Amino acid sequence: MMRKMVTGLATLALVMAVADTASAFGFKKKKSCCCQPTTCCETSCCETTCCQPQTCYQEVEKTVMVPKWVTETKKIKCTENKWETRTKEVTCYKTVSEKQERSCDYTVMVPEKRVKKVKYTVCKPVWEEKKETYTVMVPHKEKRTGTRKVCKTVKETVMKTVCEDQGHWEEKCECTQVCDPCNPCCPKTKCCTKKVWCPKVVKKQVPCTVCKQIMVDEPYEYTCTVCKPEKRTRTVKCCKMVSEEKTKDCHYTVCVPVKKTRKYYVTVCKQVPYKKQVNYKVCVPVTVEKEIQVKKCIMVEKKIKCKVAVPVCEPTCDGCSSCQTCG
Numbered sequence: 001m002m003r004k005m006v007t008g009l010a011t012l013a014l015v016m017a018v019a020d021t022a023s024a025f026g027f028k029k030k031k032s033c034c035c036q037p038t039t040c041c042e043t044s045c046c047e048t049t050c051c052q053p054q055t056c057y058q059e060v061e062k063t064v065m066v067p068k069w070v071t072e073t074k075k076i077k078c079t080e081n082k083w084e085t086r087t088k089e090v091t092c093y094k095t096v097s098e099k100q101e102r103s104c105d106y107t108v109m110v111p112e113k114r115v116k117k118v119k120y121t122v123c124k125p126v127w128e129e130k131k132e133t134y135t136v137m138v139p140h141k142e143k144r145t146g147t148r149k150v151c152k153t154v155k156e157t158v159m160k161t162v163c164e165d166q167g168h169w170e171e172k173c174e175c176t177q178v179c180d181p182c183n184p185c186c187p188k189t190k191c192c193t194k195k196v197w198c199p200k201v202v203k204k205q206v207p208c209t210v211c212k213q214i215m216v217d218e219p220y221e222y223t224c225t226v227c228k229p230e231k232r233t234r235t236v237k238c239c240k241m242v243s244e245e246k247t248k249d250c251h252y253t254v255c256v257p258v259k260k261t262r263k264y265y266v267t268v269c270k271q272v273p274y275k276k277q278v279n280y281k282v283c284v285p286v287t288v289e290k291e292i293q294v295k296k297c298i299m300v301e302k303k304i305k306c307k308v309a310v311p312v313c314e315p316t317c318d319g320c321s322s323c324q325t326c327g
Contacts, residue, residue: 057307065299074294081283093271103263109255118250123241137227150218153211160208167199
C-alpha cells in the first residue's frame with residue numbers, strides 16, 4: 001500500500017513539472033493572437049497578418065523524486081522473560097511412629113456344666129391278636145375263541161410283455177491285410193467269409209402265472225389264565241403303641257459371659273512439622289535494548305529525459321516565407 005502511494009505521488013510530481021515547463025514557453029490552448037515581428041518576416045506584413053500556433057516537441061532533462069527502499073538499523077526497547085532462581089522457606093511434615101499402651105474390656109464365654117430333671121414320653125409297643133378278612137386273586141384257566149389274520153398265497157395269471165429276438169444269420173466277406181513272411185514290405189490281402197447274426201427284437205404279450213400274498217381272517221381257540229378275587233379270613237398280631245411318661249437327669253453345658261481387661265500396644269504415626277529451604281524458579285520480565293533491521297522508503301533525485309511541447313508562431317503573408325524557430 002505504501003509503495004503504491006509513493007509511486008502515485010512521483011507520477012503526479014512529473015506531470016506538474018511538465019505543465020510548468022509548457023507554461024514557461026508561453027503555450028496557450030486554442031487561442032489566436034497577433035504575433036510580433038519575427039526575423040524572417042517584414043514589419044509591414046506582420047502588422048496585419050495573424051499567425052497560426054504550431055506545436056514542436058523538444059527533449060528536456062528534468063530532475064524528479066523517486067521512492068527508494070533502504071534498510072537501516074534501529075534500536076528498540078522490548079520486554080523479555082528471564083528465569084530467576086529464588087529461595088523460600090516452607091513448612092514440611094514428616095511422619096514419626098510412636099508406641100502407645102492401651103487397654104480394652106472384652107467378654108469371653110466360659111462353659112459351665114449343669115444338671116436338671118427332664119420329663120419325656122416314650123411309646124411302648126403292646127401286641128394283640130385279631131381276625132381280619134382279606135382278598136386274594138386266584139388264577140383260573142379259560143378257553144376263548146378269537147380271530148386272527150393269516151397270510152395265504154394265491155396263484156394269478158397275468159399278461160407280461162417280453163422281447164423276442166427273431167433275427168437270422170447272414171454271410172459276410174471280410175478282407176484283411178496279412179504280412180508275407182517272404183516279402184514283409186508288400187502285405188497281402190486275405191478275404192474270408194463268415195456268418196454274422198442279424199438281430200431283430202420283437203415285443204409281444206405272453207401269459208404268466210404269479211403268486212400273490214393276501215391276508216385272510218381265520219377263527220381259532222386259545223387258553224388264557226384269568227385271576228378272580230376270593231375273600232379269606234386270617235388271625236394276625238397287631239402292634240399298638242402306648243405312650244408312657246418318664247423322668248431322667250439331663251446334663252448340659254451353658255456358656256456364661258465373663259468380663260476381662262487386657263492391655264495392648266499400638267503404633268501411632270504423628271505428623272511433625274519442620275522448616276526447609278527450597279529453591280524455585282520465577283519468570284521475571286526484563287527490559288532490554290535490541291537492534292533490528294527495518295525497511296524505510298525515502299525519496300531520491302533522479303534525472304530523466306522527456307519531450308516537452310513548445311508552441312511556434314508561423315505568419316503567413318504574400319511577401320514572406322514561413323519561418324521555423326523550433327530547435
